[in-house]
Amino acid sequence: MEKIILDVDTGIDDALAIILAEESGQLDILGITAVNGNVPVDTVMTNTKKMIQLMKQDSYTVYRGASRPLVRDAFHEFLVHGRDGLGGALAGMEVEPGDPQLFAPDFIIEQVKKYPGEVTLIMVGPLTNLALAIQKAPEALKKVKQVVIMGGLVQKAGFGNTLPTSEFNIFADAEAARIVFHAGLPVKLISLDVTTQTFLTREHIEQLKGTYYYDFVLKSTEIYRKYTKEKLGMDGCALHDPLTVGVVLDPTLVKTAKYYVDVETKGELSYGQTICDFRNLLKKEPNVEICLDVDAERFVEMFLKVLGKKEVR
Structure with missing residues (x-):
């Protein structure tokens, strides 16, 4: 099984990504690292434990x-x-207090050193933890197998979800993203260009009825689906973070190509924009593998199949 570290800012789609990673049975989850993002890091810790x-x-x-x-x-x-980051779905659940002494960036460094060339980092939140790890141990991090990131927008400028040209995870710490993109690591970017095509509808959720995760998926996505309905007129939500896990499980879900990508950190209207040099105008070596297309229907089917196999007991 592929060794992974999940780096999360556990909101709703992070939670669904965690379930997909676990229930797939195909990934050896070495640990989960929490980062400030959708919600404050204290809430991320609580939600992930839940x-x-x-x-x-x-x-x-x-x-x-x-x-x-x-x-x-x-x-x-x-x-x-x-x-609370989970749409109130697990509001009544209590978790044990106390956290490990090891700082998340140090855990990432430790595991990459322990398993050189074997660890895939699945990053579905802002890239602060990884940037800190790179700053502390740049040569050690080059031993990572791959870094698969949910973030950015490269082909559809104007369709961002934070600024017109910017996606949330990159916008939330563009300086960190820039460090990661220029660290010489094998980076694959799962951007809004493809994640917005993987849409979980209310009808899809009903296919999970009678299975273990049905109540959680229905309740947790309620606020997310309401937001989407107000913005797009559709009762559903994009599976941004789950697709990122899905691409690790099955890379053929997406069509990719490698280009030079940089991150804007100064522009008032473009902070956090991921700028892809499709025409090689900057004459720089490609540094990021981007997604050009996705088999969205096949991924949603995979997602429902994996979550639906767990029965209520």
Whole structure:
């Protein structure tokens, strides 16, 4: 099984990504690292522990990471995920207090050193933890197998979800993203260009009725689906973070190509924009594998099949 570290800012789609990673049975989850993002890092820690409890797992440790971006003030997305980050779905669940002493970036460094060339980092939140790890141990991080990132927007400028040209995870810490993109690591970017095509509708959710995760998926996505309905007129939500896990499970879900990609960190209207040099105008070596297309229907089918196989007991 592929060894992975999941780096999350656990809101709703992070939670669904965690379930997909676990229930797929194909991934060796070395640990989960928490980062400030959709909600503050304290809430991320609580939510991630709740997900582990929901999945009836006790073998995963959650490592606390960065509580703020490298340079800017913290930015959150309560409108999409609710104040608690999970749309109130697990409001009554209690989790054990206390966290490991090891800082999340240090855990990433430790595992990449321990398993050189074997660890895939699945990053579905802002990239602060990885940027801090790179700054501390740049040569060690080059031993990572691959870095698969949910973030950015490269082909559809104007269709961002934070600024017109910017996606939330990159916008939330663009300086960190820039460090990661230029660190010489094998980066694959799962951007809004493809994640917005993987749409979970209310009808899809009903296919899970009678299975273990039905109630959680229905309740947790309620606020997210309401937000989407107000914005797009559709009752559903994009599976941004789950697709990122899905691409690790099955790389053929997406069509990719490698280009030079940089991150805007200064523009008032374009902060956090991921700029892809499709025409090689900058004459720089490609550094990021981007997604050009996705088999969205096949991925949604995979997602429903994996979550639906767990029965209520």
